[in-house]
Amino acid sequence: MQFIHTLQDWWQHQNLLEVIGVITGLLCVYLAAKNNIWNWPFAIISVVIYIFIFFEARLFADMGLQFYFLAMNIYGWHYWSKKPVTEKKVPVARIIKKEIILSAIAIVVFTFILGSLLKYTTASYPYLDSFCTACSLVAQVFLARKVLENWLIWIFVDIIYVGIYIFKDLHLTAVMYAIYVGIALMGYVDWRKDWKLEARNKNQETRN
Known part of the structure; x- marks a missing residue:
């Protein structure tokens, strides 16, 4: 009985906007893992909501990342809709050596530049937040282009995000990212x- 009361009290203190963001976020990732094009409209709703959530939490790199996600979600929706005439879906691609090298360089450079800028603000965990942002930028490009290895990047970065959101008291979001890990593995x-x-x-x- 005490557990139920504790759970009810915890639920009453949750932000309705965060609840909606979590639900749409889970739906979009699940549908993406299932190779379903309808993941993109749910993704758009989720990132718009999280622009406001991350602003209030002072996770400015993550907030800026949502604007990028918004653009990439629109692009991904367009790209996935352009399937070959002979295919039911856009074919899955594999990452190439050149993409690995360019991605690694981009992550290092972006992390250093953005982290160096954010450390002079009130941002929380400027370099770690920037590193996760950089990894997410790369992963989102690969997701939009249907590159298989995007899921491996998401698994790695989502595990880090779980810890960050727990420390920022965004517990629902932390749970969401923990579920993301499982969905990314399934994807x-x-x-x-x-x-x-x-x-x-x-x-x-x-x-033939």
């Missing part, structure tokens, strides 16, 4: 299966 497994199936079909077409 990687499902997309890898799709990629293998697509590769097998292409090989059969080539032989």
